Amino acid sequence: MEKRILGLDPGLAILGFGVIDCQQNATKTTQYTLQMIDFGVIRTSANTPMEQRLCILFDDLHTLINEFKPDLVAIEKLFFYRMANTIIVAQARGVLMLVLGQHHLPYLEFTPAQIKQALTHYGNADKAEVQTAVARELALDDIPQPDDAADALAVALTAAFQVL
Numbered sequence: 561m562e563k564r565i566l567g568l569d570p571g572l573a574i575l576g577f578g579v580i581d582c583q584q585n586a587t588k589t590t591q592y593t594l595q596m597i598d599f600g601v602i603r604t605s606a607n608t609p610m611e612q613r614l615c616i617l618f619d620d621l622h623t624l625i626n627e628f629k630p631d632l633v634a635i636e637k638l639f640f641y642r643m644a645n646t647i648i649v650a651q652a653r654g655v656l657m658l659v660l661g662q663h664h665l666p667y668l669e670f671t672p673a674q675i676k677q678a679l680t681h682y683g684n685a686d687k688a689e690v691q692t693a694v695a696r697e698l699a700l701d702d703i704p705q706p707d708d709a710a711d712a713l714a715v716a717l718t719a720a721f722q723v724l
Contacts, residue, residue: 562581563631563724564632565582565632565634565723566625566628566630566632566634567633568634568712570638570649572613576711577601578704578710580594580596580597594697597628599709599713601706602617604616604617614651614655618658622662631666632665632667632719634669634670635656635670636670636711636712636715670719676690679717687707691703691710691714694710694713694717697717698713
C-alpha cells in the first residue's frame with residue numbers, strides 16, 4: 561500500500577505544508593518506507609486585507625493539492641491560547657476545510673500532544689525534539705525550515721504512523 565500524505569500546519573500569516581510518500585514493505589525488515597517529497601509555507605502579508613489573505617490561502621491550497629495529488633491530508637488541530645489569534649487561525653482553517661471538501665479529500669486531525677507523542681514518544685516534547693525526529697524519520701541531513709514546514713511534516717508523519 562502506498563499513500564501520499566499532505567501535512568498542514570494551519571495559520572493565516574504562515575501556513576506550513578509538508579508532503580510525504582509512505583509505502584508498506586512486505587518483504588523488508590522495516591515495516592514501511594517514508595520519503596519526503598516537498599515542504600514549504602504559504603505566506604500572507606499582514607498589510608493585505610483579510611479577504612485577500614483568505615483568497616491567497618484558497619488559491620495556493622488548490623495549487624498544492626492539484627500538484628501533489630495527496631491520498632490523505634493531516635491537519636494540526638487548533639490550539640487555543642489567545643482569543644484574537646484563535647479566531648484568525650480559525651478563519652484560515654475554514655478556508656482549508658472548504659478546499660479539502662471541494663477536492664473530496666479525507667483528512668485526519670491531531671493535537672500538538674498527539675504529534676509529539678507519535679514522533680518522540682513523549683507528549684510534552686519541545687519543538688527541537690520534534691524537529692529532530694522529523695529529520696531522523698525522513699533521513700534528512702538538516703531540519704526543514706521554516707519551523708511551520710517542519711511542523712507540517714511532523715503532522716504528515718503522525719498520519720503515516722497511524723495509517724501504516
